[in-house]
Amino acid sequence: xxxxxxxxxxxxxxxxxxxxxxxxxxxxxxxxxxxxxxxxxxxxxxxxxxxxxxxxxxxxxxxxxxxxxxxxxxxxxxxxxxxxxxxxxxxxxxxxxxxxxxxxxxxxxxxxxxxxxxxxxxxxxxxxxxxxxxxxxxxxxxxxxxxxxxxxxxxxxxxxxxxxxxxxxxxxxxxxxxxxxxxxxxxxxxxxxxxxxxxxxxxxxxxxxxxxxxxxxxxxxxxxxxxxxxxxxxxxxxxxxxxxxxxxxxxxxxxxxxxxxxxxxxxxxxxxxxxxxxxxxxxx
Amino acid sequence: xxxxxxxxxxxxxxxxxxxxxxxxxxxxxxxxxxxxxxxxxxxxxxxxxxxxxxxxxxxxxxxxxxxxxxxxxxxxxxxxxxxxxxxxxxxxxxxxxxxxxxxxxxxxxxxxxxxxxxxxxxxxxxxxxxxxxxxxxxxxxxxxxxxxxxxxxxxxxxxxxxxxxxxxxxxxxxxxxxxxxxxxxxxxxxxxxxxxxxxxxxxxxxxxxxxxxxxxxxxxxxxxxxxxxxxxxxxxxxxxxxxxxxx
Numbered sequence: 001x002x003x004x005x006x007x008x009x010x011x012x013x014x015x016x017x018x019x020x021x022x023x024x025x026x027x028x029x030x031x032x033x034x035x036x037x038x039x040x041x042x043x044x045x046x047x048x049x050x051x052x053x054x055x056x057x058x059x060x061x062x063x064x065x066x067x068x069x070x071x072x073x074x075x076x077x078x079x080x081x082x083x084x085x086x087x088x089x090x091x092x093x094x095x096x097x098x099x100x101x102x103x104x105x106x107x108x109x110x111x112x113x114x115x116x117x118x119x120x121x122x123x124x125x126x127x128x129x130x131x132x133x134x135x136x137x138x139x140x141x142x143x144x145x146x147x148x149x150x151x152x153x154x155x156x157x158x159x160x161x162x163x164x165x166x167x168x169x170x171x172x173x174x175x176x177x178x179x180x181x182x183x184x185x186x187x188x189x190x191x192x193x194x195x196x197x198x199x200x201x202x203x204x205x206x207x208x209x210x211x212x213x214x215x216x217x218x219x220x221x222x223x224x225x226x227x228x229x230x231x232x233x234x235x236x237x238x239x240x241x242x243x244x245x246x247x248x249x250x251x252x253x254x255x256x257x258x259x260x261x262x263x264x265x266x267x268x269x270x271x272x273x274x275x276x277x278x279x280x281x282x283x284x
Numbered sequence: 285x286x287x288x289x290x291x292x293x294x295x296x297x298x299x300x301x302x303x304x305x306x307x308x309x310x311x312x313x314x315x316x317x318x319x320x321x322x323x324x325x326x327x328x329x330x331x332x333x334x335x336x337x338x339x340x341x342x343x344x345x346x347x348x349x350x351x352x353x354x355x356x357x358x359x360x361x362x363x364x365x366x367x368x369x370x371x372x373x374x375x376x377x378x379x380x381x382x383x384x385x386x387x388x389x390x391x392x393x394x395x396x397x398x399x400x401x402x403x404x405x406x407x408x409x410x411x412x413x414x415x416x417x418x419x420x421x422x423x424x425x426x427x428x429x430x431x432x433x434x435x436x437x438x439x440x441x442x443x444x445x446x447x448x449x450x451x452x453x454x455x456x457x458x459x460x461x462x463x464x465x466x467x468x469x470x471x472x473x474x475x476x477x478x479x480x481x482x483x484x485x486x487x488x489x490x491x492x493x494x495x496x497x498x499x500x501x502x503x504x505x506x507x508x509x510x511x512x513x514x515x516x517x518x519x520x521x522x523x524x525x526x527x528x529x530x531x
Contacts, residue, residue, distance in 0.1 A: 064376060152446075155334045156372035158354070159361050160434075161389035247295075 076179025113210030125188030142260030145243025180232030425456025
């Protein structure tokens with residue numbers, strides 16, 4: 001029997017009905033939806049596999065000498081200026097907007113600082129900071145690994161009997177957890193201080209009144225820290241996955257970089273929802 | 285022996301390999317040629333499980349490799365070494381450690397023993413004096429020779445070369461051709477070479493397979509190619525921009 005399949009048709013082949021896949025036109029939306037779901041499932045399975053292997057090699061793998069230190073320096077130290085500027089302005093904007101609203105409604109600003117610091121410690125510094133950090137760290141990871149994929153270096157590793165996750169993702173994972181968490185904690189301080197500056201400059205709030213820790217309990221600090229560590233663990237895994245699934249040439253690397261930032265941001269938001277909900281049920 | 289049986293591979297709507305069947309016998313230097321993007325590299329990557337076919341079978345000796353997972357591919361990858369187009373040496377390691385890495389991984393030797401072994405393989409490709417150079421300080425030709433040494437560490441029965449002479453100056457290219465020929469003649473290793481370098485083909489190949497639009501256009505010896513009246517073969521061998529092959 002003659003083998004007829006969509007794959008054996010010449011490039012540029014078009015179905016007379018207008019379908020390019022060989023599926024009847026009226027079934028095309030179902031085919032596209034089905035293909036999308038299958039792609040998503042495959043991607044999810046691969047991401048999960050990258051995560052499990054990263055965990056395994058974090059405890060069992062061999063690492064190139066100085067790799068964790070090098071990546072830590074890149075992710076942590078070199079992110080400080082970027083994070084200070086962006087999160088400093090974000091902090092000022094938040095406090096300005098909040099104080100402006102409160103001022104219009106009650107005119108009493110003495111608890112603005114207390115409420116804002118609680119929010120920063122529990123959520124804002126970790127969540128917004130992680131999204132901002134992902135734009136720098138995630139894109140860098142995906143671009144570096146993606147370039148190695150398109151120049152066959154990752155395939156060469158596999159041929160040498162080495163799992164690329166061991167050499168490329170695991171060291172970044174450890175570095176990100178340590179230095180990324182430190183950067184996010186530092187970011188919280190920057191947001192609080194920049195907010196204090198805005199409150200004082202625009203609304204004349206005394207810094208001693210602003211720096212009120214009455215709403216910050218140990219479980220707020222714990223929730224904030226858990227978020228910092230979890231996000232900093234998620235960014236290199238998601239970005240590493242995007243880099244490893246790069247396909248094509250330099251265009252593919254560009255797409256991998258974009259996907260790394262977008263997917264890391266989505267991961268942070270999803271994890272935020274999960275951790276916030278869990279902490280609510282545990283502590284309140 | 286290596287056998288591809290009715291192998292089909294597509295990337296999205298693009299059919300790259302369309303029902304490719306070929307057998308490669310032990311000890312020969314087998315060239316896969318064709319214009320860029322025709323699927324030559326894709327074909328050999330299937331052999332070591334770096335890509336999986338949509339359908340068809342790939343046999344390395346008595347093992348069908350298309351369905352194997354990473355763990356079970358390890359012995360196949362030991363048997364089939366691969367020299368990549370871009371040399372793919374690790375920039376953070378010097379040449380000696382680049383060659384020692386697969387020895388450590390595959391033979392489970394310590395670093396000291398692996399380095400001692402690595403010198404032996406650098407000797408084979410006349411690169412001992414560059415052992416402590418980093419890849420970034422070497423030219424393309426020398427990097428390729430180190431990559432060949434790294435591949436030989438696994439003592440493969442088959443070596444796959446992905447465009448080994450692309451981007452090299454003529455002298456380095458002929459040196460690599462000479463190494464491939466020497467490898468086949470001295471060690472009876474089967475060499476599968478993906479190339480579109482006519483000088484390499486005429487100086488090194490035992491048999492040649494021309495891929496065109498995902499299918500085998502001609503499979504034969506150098507003499508078969510020279511005598512072929514097929515317009516696609518004629519155009520490729522002449523390197524002419526005019527003919528059925530679209531540039």
